[in-house]
Amino acid sequence: MATQTPSAATEEYQPDPKRWTALAVCLVVGFMTLLDVSIVNVALPSIEKGIGASSADLSWVVSGYALAFGLFLVPAGRIGDARGRKVTFIVGLVLFVAASAACGLASGPLTLVIARLIQGIAGGILSPQVSGLIQQLFRGAERAKAFGLFAATIGISTAVGPLLGGVLIQLGGEQHGWRYVFMVNVPIGVIAFVAALKLLPSEPAAERQPLRWSSFDPLGVVLLGLGVVAVMLPLVQEQQWKGSAKWLLLIVAAVFLAAFYFWERRQGRREQQQLVDLSLFRLRSYSLGCIIGLVYFAGFTTIFFIYTLYVQQGLGYSALAAGLAVTPFAVGSAVSARIGGALVGRFGRSLVAAGLLMVVVGMLGAVVASLIVPGHGVGWAAAFPLLIAGLGSGFVISPNITLTLDEVPVKRAGIAGGVLQTGQRIGSAAGIALVGAVFFARVADNPRDWASAFQVGLSVAAALVTVGLIIAIVDAVTARSKESRESVPA
Known part of the structure; x- marks a missing residue:
């Protein structure tokens, strides 16, 4: 009878009995970090009134978080792999909670922007640990189910963010309600911290690797x-x-x-070690997918930014009403994301192209709605176009990630996914800067014409998404042509 070697025994998968409760902790923290991407948008007018923030300050509050988040994804993933995901997760969680409290207590715009940058760094530390822990804790069908729950959490956080932000500002008042948007993370984070200490698996000290500056x-x-x-x-x-x-x-x-x-x-x-493994871009599907992800995030994330400013500052909507106004997009995205994951294997990049087309049509439809129904009724008029854009978004994000990583070797999947996410976050930051500049310049030229600022800003955002659409169409047509040539018998 053959004896099992120690190395084989250690490699054998032993299901952790606490894996599902550990997953719950990961999902709660993932929800919290992703919620801070969308929840803040409805708080911007309240921040402006509360601490006298300028248009530039408001842009940094949103884009600074995305930029810091993106830059720290890959280095933080390496730290977790080398020194233990549980320890790295807890450090990131403590930093995120402390930064959230600092945001809520900020006395001026500069303090808030700095705290948001730190909060973004903490989010970038936490995100790769969540996906890494799922890979560590689960195998086979269970892993697929766990990642499905994580994808649903992403969709729910996007959908709930604007509404929850509106409710919190309504409770806290127009002057200081924005502080509640950040402070809500503190009690949730404290509970998650205690749960993480008890439930997340610790890596044996023997498996930890030394870290040097060059590793990052x-x-x-x-x-x-x-x-x-x-x-x-x-x-x-x-x-x-x-x-x-x-x-x-x-x-x-x-x-x-x-x-x-x-x-x-x-x-x-x-x-x-590289922050970005440039050799990955020799894979056509990977390079095109990364470009699509970058320009798409540059375009679609600005919807929440300029639309909530328009309806609150220009039309006098309450924060809660503004949250309701952008909810159709978020709900549409959450619903179609699950469907998109099931259809991508059948339709490939054509599904992404169809989704991008729906987003462009929906964004331009919102522009037309604001022209046809000017004034307070724009929230109702733009609801259907935003729903279409949201449904399209669900056919873009997850399917594009799947297709982009499809040809990447398994041993390089971690770094490839990190680089892809980094591009998405940098795209968000740059897109908010660009579209925000156009939006605020238009308002400065005519402070009473917020509608025109929204229309021009959203048109620029739609143009960014159109760049991704053109790339997706060319890729889909090229792939179909290649399949046709290969199917012809020699």
Whole structure:
């Protein structure tokens, strides 16, 4: 009778009896970090009144979180893999709760923006630990079910965010209700912290790996961060920094981004850790999928940003009414995301193209609705177009991720997924900066014409999504043509 080697025994999967309760902790924390992406939008007018935030401050509150989140995803994933996901998860959770409290207690715009950046870093630390713990705790059909629950959590957090934000601001009042939006994370985070200590599995000390600065590619993080910030600064500060000298920062951005590219190539040649593994972009499906993800997130995330500002500042909606106004998009996205996951295997990139087309049609439909039904009734008039856009969104995000990672080798799936998510977050940050600049410039030209600012801003956002649509159509047509040629007998 053959004896089992120690290494084989340790590799054998032993289901953790607490895996489903541990998953519940992960989902609660994942819900909390993702909720902070959408819940804040309805709080922006309240923040403006409460602490005198400028248009630039409001842009940084939203885009700064997304940028910091994205930059720390890949390094934090490596830390969790090397030093233990439970420890990294708890550190990220403590930082997120502390930053949320700092946001809620902020006395001025600068304090709030800094706290939001820290909160974004904490979110970036937590996110890869959640997906890593699911992979660690589950196998086979159970893993698929766990990831399905995680996907549903993402959809629910997006749908609930604007409504919950409106309710909290309604409870706290117009002047200080925005503080409740951040402080709600504190009790939830404390409960999750206690549960995480008891329920999350600890890695044996023998499995932990030493960490060096080179393991995180810190120079790559800094170069990419500086490059993106240099692009965003003249856009976000467009109203505050007068004159044209600010646009010279785009040259600075090009230098930093070029330096980032050559640094990452150098790291790859030396087989050292990279923030972005450039060799992945030799895979056509991966490179196209990453571009689609970047431009799509640059376009669609701005809907929540400018629409809630328009209906609250321009039309006098309450925060709760503004939350209700954007709910059709969120609900449509949550509903179709599950369907999209089931259909992507059959339709491939054509499904993504159809979803992008629905988003563009829905966004332009909202613009037309605001022209046909100007004034207070725009919330009802734009509800159906936003529902169409939301349904389309569910056919884009999850299916695009599936297709983008389809040809990536399993051993590189973690880094590939991290880079894809990083691109999405950077796209969100840059898109909010760009569309926000257009929106606020229009308001500055005519402070009474918020409708025009919304229409122009949403049209720019639709143009960004259209770029993704063109890429998806070309990819789908090329793939179909290739299949046709391969099916013809020689």
